[in-house]
Amino acid sequence: MAERPITLTIAALGGQGGGVLADWLIEIAEAEGYLAQSTSVPGVAQRTGATIYYLEFFPRAAAERAGREPVMALMPGCGDVDCVVASELAEAGRAIQRGLVTPERTTLIASTHRSYAIGEKSAMGQGMADTAELIELVRNHAKRLVLFDMEETAERNRSVISSVLLGALCGSGVLPFRKRTFKEEIRKSGIAVQANLAAFEDACGRAERGDSGFTGKAGPKLNQEVPAQARTPSLQPLLERIRALPAAVQPLVLEGARRALDYQDPAYATLYVERVESIATLEARPALEARPAAEGRPVALLEASARSLALWMTFEDTIRVADLKTRASRFLRVRDEIRAEPGQLFGITEFMKPRVEEIAGTLPAALGRWLLDSPRLRRWLSRRTGGKQIRTGTIFGFLTLHALQGCKRWRRSTLRFREENARIEEWLGRITRLAAEHYSLAVELARAQRLVKGYGETQERGWRNFTTLVGQLEFLATRSDGAALLARLQEAALADEEGQELARAIATLGSSAASPTMH
């Protein structure tokens, strides 16, 4: 068949350097004796949107033989693309969606990292697309695949993704250009040459190896091993109690107990385990053997409760925040995250915004209530609260937070603790009462704790939604599909901030008791 142009598509995000890569490739192609054409659609797409660059290369010699210039297209045709370079995983998916990647023809060079779209980021819970599924789809569509985390490669070499993509292209061998011409081009660009060359070489080598085999499947996050000996002998009995629980939940409960210990003290960890045990007895009850088969895991209730309970019992009060923010481990993490050189000085500024509610919550219960109940005092204080910027790196700033963290010993007497503790006990009570007759509904109630999270208004919104759901329990208990409905209500509660979806979902329940709360 007669000579045809080599066609290449770059699928990138606006401002991610797809243009730089295209320019490099043009120069390289021309240096290698090819006629090159590239087109793009800048404009608004350049502002963080998904954008496409399209290039064609044709041997100058062949054109001269024919004595005519080849006619090059300005857009890729489905099934007519030799190589697609995707700077991000979802964009690889988009390229496949557009029919640019075909098993007969296309070499796909894609990074496995994700740059999340606004829709994924702004979800009130888990909104990210399933990487494992994306990877699987990407794997099934290309003729040849070069697949690895190019962002990580760029980061490691302190370079940019465009040099990694260029290296991957070179290593893939899909373009008939010599490696030294690629490298020459990077040198010519004259910016961060050493770093870019390092990234290029690195990527080139990985590309020669082809598919990194990355599956995107996350392993279990929870440390599965449960030691026989407690690190502190005095806690051995507590560990024994954990080891007496069903094996399936031991790692979870151990993590929960450790969390409670880290949060407060051994007594608090013990309280956690006690509460878990009381749920465990429900699981054990023979009456429950008649539990719906649909509820797959045997100890679903225990698992859900142990998880939710651990999170709820270690709710983020001002003391907890101060504690976490003053730890040495945190300082190290920040140093690592901001990429400070070893020994480089840096300051940390926190953005605390304690409202009257938070202040009252940290006070002894009686005092806190009195404060909240006296409007004049509230007003006086609220005029003095507002954005507190605390410089944790300075002596004064650190001491402030350190002192706050020190209030841990009085935590049990604080207003917030009393309130949360009461809420926890009420919630556990409901679970216990429900478990006998409506096991799966109890499981959903245990899971519903996930609605209550965050700080200030966010936390209040979560609690509002939670109580709204609780208000529906009576009705849901009368329904055979109560558990499924409660699960749907949870999703609805996480659909929007204004609670519109939740209101709609409740209306469709046709429940008479649609009032927000039951107590």
Place this chain on the structure above:
Amino acid sequence: MAERSFAKEVLSLRLGDGEEFHGEGILAVTKALLQSGVAYVGGYQGAPISHLMDVLADAKGILDELGVHFEAGASEATAAAMLSASINYPLRGAVTWKSTVGTNVASDALANLASAGVKGGALIILGEDYGEGASIMQERTHAFAMKSQIWLLDPRPHLPAIVRAVEQGFELSEASNTPVMLMLRIRACHVYGRFRTKNNRRPAFSAADALAAPARDYSRIILPPSTYAQEREKIQVRMPAALRFVAERGLNEIIDADAGEIGIVLQGGLYNNTLRALELLGLADVFGSSKVPLYLLNVTYPLVPDEWVKFCSGKRAVMIVEEGQPEYIEQAASQILRQHDVSARIVGKGALPMFGEYGVDVLRKGLAEFIDQWAPQLRSGGGVAASRKTEVSAVAAAKLAALVPPRPSGLCTGCPERPFFAAMKILQKEVGALHISADIGCHSFATLPPFNMGNSIMGYGLGAAGASAFGTDGGRRAVSIMGDGGFWHNGLTSGVGNAVFNKHDDVTVIIDNGYSAATGGQDIPSSRAANPNRQGNNSIVDAVRGVGVKWVKRTNTYDMRATLKVLREALSTKIRGPKVIVVDGECQLNRQRRVRPLMRKSIQDGERVVRERFGVDPDTCTGDHSCIRLSGCPSLTVKENPDPLRSDPVAHVDNSCVGCGVCGEVADAAVLCPSFYRAEILYNPSRWDRLTGRFRAALIGVLQRRSERKRLRYAL
């Protein structure tokens, strides 16, 4: 100062006879103008023609040597009016803008120019913003050409062809005393290619010559009876002259082929994609020799009847490849063929979609349908694509549709407009939903997630005017938003002045980021950057006061509390009349371009430098993402929750963070959460820094180790 520097491109404007130019289509046009002895160039920036303006703005030196006058007009209307210089004098002039939006703005001047007619070649270079990536409503420039009888060139997207079109455009304009439009599609403007250059030409006649001996010809004035004479002249003189020129100079191309019973007529701009489609169908080779005869319209208005008759006679069917709607060419062709009793069947829209961009796949499908119906024997050859599977399997397609997230455009990392729209979001939580009349510019992105704000967009600078109907009705005040670009483009008069005159009681926000940012960061009258060629620093506040606004407030977008305060006041104040708020915040793209190198240099020079960036503590973030819903900064993203007990992803600030400060402001103003921190990274610390640093580290270390010991007293 535009978003990027064009120093390199400017050099290519100096290339002389026989040298090879490498670069973008729109830059080839720029070079072609200088080769054609253009005397003056104007325009208004906007994709896809911004680069033409940017390069000339950076090319002052060359322009001065050649005696070419260049200016960035206040609007497309200004640019179009500039062409009046070619009415009375043999001055070659060119103007450029984004079409059809810019052509809408310019059409008053254009209509008058077309009626008066021109002595010197007048070329209007239009970036046809149609199809994928377009940022405007979808219309055709073709209609403007027809209504005012301005000739329309649509050359092949191939640099030599584009350059030729510029040169021939001037000649055609002079031969027919009519302005000429040169239309280039988005991809043609940005196509990288090469062409052989010629020396630049000094204009034979200069503006100075004109001013020295002003020429006046009453018949060129737009007033009866001249206007009637001009209309007659258009039809009886200019049109025939144009047709003669187009035919004699062979501006359109006929590519003959053996398959004589059918043929394809196409717009020049669609040549490359059409040829590729034919090649994939096995009907053409890569060098453009086609099995089907082609009639290539490099001039799409006016059409040359004789050429149509010649091409279509004896053919059973002719396909017309014409992008966009209405299908003006198809309509005109039908009339021509009918009047000349040419029986060839016209196949166009129907086989090809009535609307939307004509990419290779669309064309391949349409052409295949045409060929299969009228000359199936041609396809026996099979063709490259015939064997190739092109569609994604239905299953995979469905999965992908579910998995691949939409990726709408948004405000850049550190954009100063972000904190303002976050403030607007908080404000609406307090006072309830507002009617917001939006405008054209980066701030248009606020109509997309996560802000989802703005009820209508009426055009560039028309944000305030768009709220007129709500201006005086006592209820909750309407808010209109306008960028500084739109404000100077026409918003000062059409919006603010109008609101004063009609006693509107609404709120107008003018976002002053210092540049015409969305079009590439060009300077505008209020730009602060020192620019030797222009007078910047013209105050928006003064201008607003000048047209009679009493209530004007200025606020910095990064001070969200102050901004909120001003907004609340504007909505609640007893004072009647328009309330104007100017929110300041320099475009981050331009700012970074200015600041980054300086910082790098200071660090190298050993100066003490503090670099700020933000971060999120994953152990206090609970994964609600309120912060992201209020900010949407690209550098504020999510990552898997490191906490084994939690599944909701945590917020995370990646390394693209420029430390603009919005995260802290949002966390503060919205009472979000304490997870955000700002890190101040210190370069080249002073001795004092090092001393206090050591002291702090020591003391804090002691305390940290103590509480660590306390914690580890008990461990499971």
